[in-house]
Amino acid sequence: MSPRPDVSAERKAQILDAALRVFARKGFHKARMDDIAQEAGLSKGLLYWYFRSKDALIEALLTVLFEPDLRDLERLLADTARPIPERLRELARNALSTLLPYRDLMPIVYEFYALATRPGPVQKAIQAYYRRYRQLLAQLLRQGIQRGELRADLDPELTALGILAQFEGLALLWIIGPEELDIEHQWEAIAEHTLRTLLPPTAP
Amino acid sequence: MSPRPDVSAERKAQILDAALRVFARKGFHKARMDDIAQEAGLSKGLLYWYFRSKDALIEALLTVLFEPDLRDLERLLADTARPIPERLRELARNALSTLLPYRDLMPIVYEFYALATRPGPVQKAIQAYYRRYRQLLAQLLRQGIQRGELRADLDPELTALGILAQFEGLALLWIIGPEELDIEHQWEAIAEHTLRTLLPPTAP
DNA sequence: ACATATCCTGACCGTTTGGTCAGGTTTCCT
């Protein structure tokens, strides 16, 4: 059939990988297509063989950056054998340990947020991400309430929103001023404090 | 002395105001200096009479956007007559009612956050803003603890961080997907829930 | 009236950069 072996999957990955590094280093605007081509060890023309435009390349990165988190949460939700508080703790730990090694990439995330501020494909994608994240987290909480492992008077949706907001807020504060807070310690402390407010009241 | 009346203050304000609107509409990158000049009803050359460069103009907006919040909090901290929980409630209400009418301007804030992701004057300024905000809020909490109006076992710095993070996170989620959440109701509910965790335990 | 500092204009320029394209090269199939 094809007169040449299909390398498009590898090439796309190679380009996305290079783009990720270059965008992280210089930002969407200051990064030139030539930079990405050089970083990937390819010619600029080839970038346009695989991606319609710079914007298309940027949008393709959305999936790369945001999908993994959802996968993590889905896995956690399906792991019904373990108690909910334990799984919530792991969620917090996961979020933190995703943050730390990917610190260099975080600037890209915030450029996406800035884009998501206005209507467009990026906004749509990130809205969908948050919607799904809140759904999954609320479902996890609902599971905990039904099992009696969390307070019965909890509003799952509202609580999920609160937790997500706190994650996002802390990440933002840390990225902007890493030396202003001891992220590992304070993340853990805040998560633990929040978790305590979710547990059913116990007679002292 | 001066052969002409000094209009520099008004002109600067006029330019900053126009810049704010244009940047909010189009973003830092897509907004052209010509757009701003037109919006202000001035010539492009004049922009460069009052501001060294486009970047300088952008940086000047930092103060315009972030100072008012600090003023609010300072005022609240100085208002020592009123009980702390009441003042915290007002803080939450203020934050919300700043958000709503300024929704159109919020995109700028997130562009600043994206910039603050990398070292530079914007990062410095926003770091300073957050540092100050956390200090003031922690001080307010400390006041409440000393007065016995808040739990004695509270860590003021950590709690301040948690509250600020939740504010920021909620604002982010709302800006990106306004139709995904009922900000007024959920903000209020989350703030009230958080506040309850700060109050001293009362015998039921 | 005149000098002068400040304020203001808009045509112009140099550079930057996303995107294109004509022209390869490689591998497989017949």
Place this chain on the structure above:
DNA sequence: AGGAAACCTGACCAAACGGTCAGGATATGT
């Protein structure tokens, strides 16, 4: 061997845009 589809290159282009500047205009003090 030869054709064809896929893959790849890098010089080139046109538009956009930040910034400049020569040349005014205007109000004030003398």
